[in-house]
Amino acid sequence: MKKILLEVEGLSTHFMTRNGVLKAVNDVSFTLHEGEIIGLVGESGSGKSVTGFSILGLVDAPGQIVAGSVRLQGRELIGMAEPELRTVRGREISMVFQDPSTTLNPVLSIGTQMRLALAAHETVSRQAADTRCADVLNKVGIPDAARRLDYFPHQFSGGMRQRVAIAIALLNHPKLIICDEPTTALDVSIQAQILLQMKTLAQDFGTAMIWISHDLSTVSSVASQLLVMYAGRIIESGPARDLLRIPNHPYTHGLLGSLPEHARPGQPLEQIPGQMPSLIDLGSECAFLSRCTKSDSLCHTSPTLRSDGSRRVRCHHPIAGDWH
Amino acid sequence: MLGFVIQRVVQAVVVMLIISILVFVGVYAVGNPIDVLISPDATQLIREQTIKAYGLDQPLWKQYLDFLMRLLQGDFGRSFVYNMPVIDLIFSRLPATIELTLTAVLGATVLGVPLGIYAGYRPDRFLSKMIMGLSIFGFSVPTFWIGLVLIFTFAVTLGWFPAGNRGPTASLWGIEWSFLTGEGLAYLFLPALNLSLFKFAMMVRLARAGTRETMLTDIVKFARASGESEFTILHRHVLRLISIPIVTVFGLELGSTLAFAVVTETIFSWPGVGKLIIDSIATLDRPVMVAYLMLVAFLFIMINLTVDIVYVFLDPRLRHRRS
Ligand SMILES: Nc1ncnc2c1ncn2[C@@H]1O[C@H](COP(=O)(O)OP(=O)(O)O)[C@@H](O)[C@H]1O
Ligand code: SF4
Ligand SMILES: [Mg+2]
Numbered sequence: 001m002k003k004i005l006l007e008v009e010g011l012s013t014h015f016m017t018r019n020g021v022l023k024a025v026n027d028v029s030f031t032l033h034e035g036e037i038i039g040l041v042g043e044s045g046s047g048k049s050v051t052g053f054s055i056l057g058l059v060d061a062p063g064q065i066v067a068g069s070v071r072l073q074g075r076e077l078i079g080m081a082e083p084e085l086r087t088v089r090g091r092e093i094s095m096v097f098q099d100p101s102t103t104l105n106p107v108l109s110i111g112t113q114m115r116l117a118l119a120a121h122e123t124v125s126r127q128a129a130d131t132r133c134a135d136v137l138n139k140v141g142i143p144d145a146a147r148r149l150d151y152f153p154h155q156f157s158g159g160m161r162q163r164v165a166i167a168i169a170l171l172n173h174p175k176l177i178i179c180d181e182p183t184t185a186l187d188v189s190i191q192a193q194i195l196l197q198m199k200t201l202a203q204d205f206g207t208a209m210i211w212i213s214h215d216l217s218t219v220s221s222v223a224s225q226l227l228v229m230y231a232g233r234i235i236e237s238g239p240a241r242d243l244l245r246i247p248n249h250p251y252t253h254g255l256l257g258s259l260p261e262h263a264r265p266g267q268p269l270e271q272i273p274g275q276m277p278s279l280i281d282l283g284s285e286c287a288f289l290s291r292c293t294k295s296d297s298l299c300h301t302s303p304t305l306r307s308d309g310s311r312r313v314r315c316h317h318p319i320a321g322d323w324h
Numbered sequence: 325m326l327g328f329v330i331q332r333v334v335q336a337v338v339v340m341l342i343i344s345i346l347v348f349v350g351v352y353a354v355g356n357p358i359d360v361l362i363s364p365d366a367t368q369l370i371r372e373q374t375i376k377a378y379g380l381d382q383p384l385w386k387q388y389l390d391f392l393m394r395l396l397q398g399d400f401g402r403s404f405v406y407n408m409p410v411i412d413l414i415f416s417r418l419p420a421t422i423e424l425t426l427t428a429v430l431g432a433t434v435l436g437v438p439l440g441i442y443a444g445y446r447p448d449r450f451l452s453k454m455i456m457g458l459s460i461f462g463f464s465v466p467t468f469w470i471g472l473v474l475i476f477t478f479a480v481t482l483g484w485f486p487a488g489n490r491g492p493t494a495s496l497w498g499i500e501w502s503f504l505t506g507e508g509l510a511y512l513f514l515p516a517l518n519l520s521l522f523k524f525a526m527m528v529r530l531a532r533a534g535t536r537e538t539m540l541t542d543i544v545k546f547a548r549a550s551g552e553s554e555f556t557i558l559h560r561h562v563l564r565l566i567s568i569p570i571v572t573v574f575g576l577e578l579g580s581t582l583a584f585a586v587v588t589e590t591i592f593s594w595p596g597v598g599k600l601i602i603d604s605i606a607t608l609d610r611p612v613m614v615a616y617l618m619l620v621a622f623l624f625i626m627i628n629l630t631v632d633i634v635y636v637f638l639d640p641r642l643r644h645r646r647s
Contacts (some may be wrong), residue, residue: 060540060546090551103546105507106641107564116560154642168550 002033003084005175005208013054013069020280024063025051026232034175037202039223039240040217045276048212052178055295056093057085082194091121094169095178099185100161110164111149117168137169141259159190170201176208183218195222204320216255220244228252231276233289237310248311248318332632336625343621344395348388349413351613362428362622410615414597419499421489425581427503427516432523433574440531443560445539455528463523471518471591485514488593494512515592519585523577530573534566567638575631583620
């Protein structure tokens, strides 16, 4: 049995907006083991990115972690002093963002940017730094890296730029990388390539990953565990294979139904009708109520997250299973 | 890069030629220098001799060609009023103006940019609000008024600084500079402060707006996620990202202040070119006006060229587009 790396418990992050309290992340709990890849899925706006940023302690104003605990190998990160937190970021947990054209600094060479990320955690000679940067770049699939350290982001294609960002994230050999939809902005052909490569890299480096995606099929090819998020809450979780075979939550069921491979030829892709409710005035009913086909009067009270040991579901009428 | 510079230099020459025509025609079409140069009771002979001596009997195009030829040989003619070569006249005044302008613009930038970055980084702090208050003040109060207040407060009432003139200078590269002597610096202080307040206000604004915008980008978020310190983020990422508009305004301000430091130079009796040009307009001293306008155009072109070249160093995307 692998050791526990990260324990997130009751994490709640709210944005104090002008229109009211926006509950972006609500009571999120999960456990990640060393070297494990966990998929965090949900439609846009469900709170996936904010969950990732909360783990790193990088929630933008007017956001605030209002409750919960994030423990990395037993060390509590929430409430940790900023200087100490900075030694965690990049060295123990790092993050790759969605769009590499907005994350890399266009006016600094990639070598400079990598050296800054390296210098944030240790003092190394220029030569040693360059060797290490080129080494990691080669590992993520950038050929002839030593010569290209002087290149600027605009001299790379989108896919290559994302590889540079991944290299920066890997540079200090973190224990965990949070990948926030890192292939969404890229060509479909490159998406699969990078996905596979990341999986291999994670195995080689022994790095655990939280792979965020709005696309269930992408995640299921890398992750061993899945978390499905809806309106700031985890509504279902469990081992990827089980969850895909027998989804227990009506929302997950709907998501699977809308995958291209489930479409019948000649029929349009099935979509879950309706919209996610506003996160500002979530009522006391189930957040999925207005879109659910299985609802009844019980659903006007919010369901709790119930567990059967390996799987969890937040629904009064789960499709299958023995819940308590 | 070299091709880009050559292309810009050729453009600069063409622009200078066009400006020389405009300036020459414009200045020579105004007023009649003969009335100024020759007293009404002079004899006809003296009149004709003087007109001939200054080439005023020639047609305008001939006068222009002569002017251009002399100009290319570095001969800007003689001042009607001072009866000395214009080039000597201007160069005796130019260092004073350059010194005053550079001190003001550099000082405004060196102080304004870091304060502006701070105000953009921590917009809600009391100090940031003070900085912004000062910047609004610098924007809204006229230069001449500030100049008078400065003289009244620091020169007349407190007696800390001299009220005007340039004071002692020391020589460097054969040119006289105030900043090389302690007392000269005291003379330089008030006029430079006066001239820099508006530019300081502008630099604060520019740096603050750029910083606020940049701090919200994924570039900063990604740097933070990599564990980089806030100081590294501000001086390695943010400063570089906001430097392009700052360099642009720096160049523009440097040029326009060199040309139009008139108000401050007048208030502080600073013996620079601004005062010279005002006097030469009053006395219709055409060679001085022409040479001065040509010099200003030249300075602007040189500054713009420098700014364009600096851009290429600041923004690698331009570098590769051009090479
Ligand atoms: N800086 C912010 N200010 C206000 N609301 C925010 C901010 N960042 C995110 N949110 C809100 O939090 C919710 C979750 O966002 P996010 O985690 O980015 O969703 P996603 O699942 O698409 O990554 C959204 O409703 C979004 O509008
Ligand atoms: S609790 Fe009710 S409304 Fe919510 S998902 Fe389950 S069945 Fe649907
Ligand atoms: Mg997101």
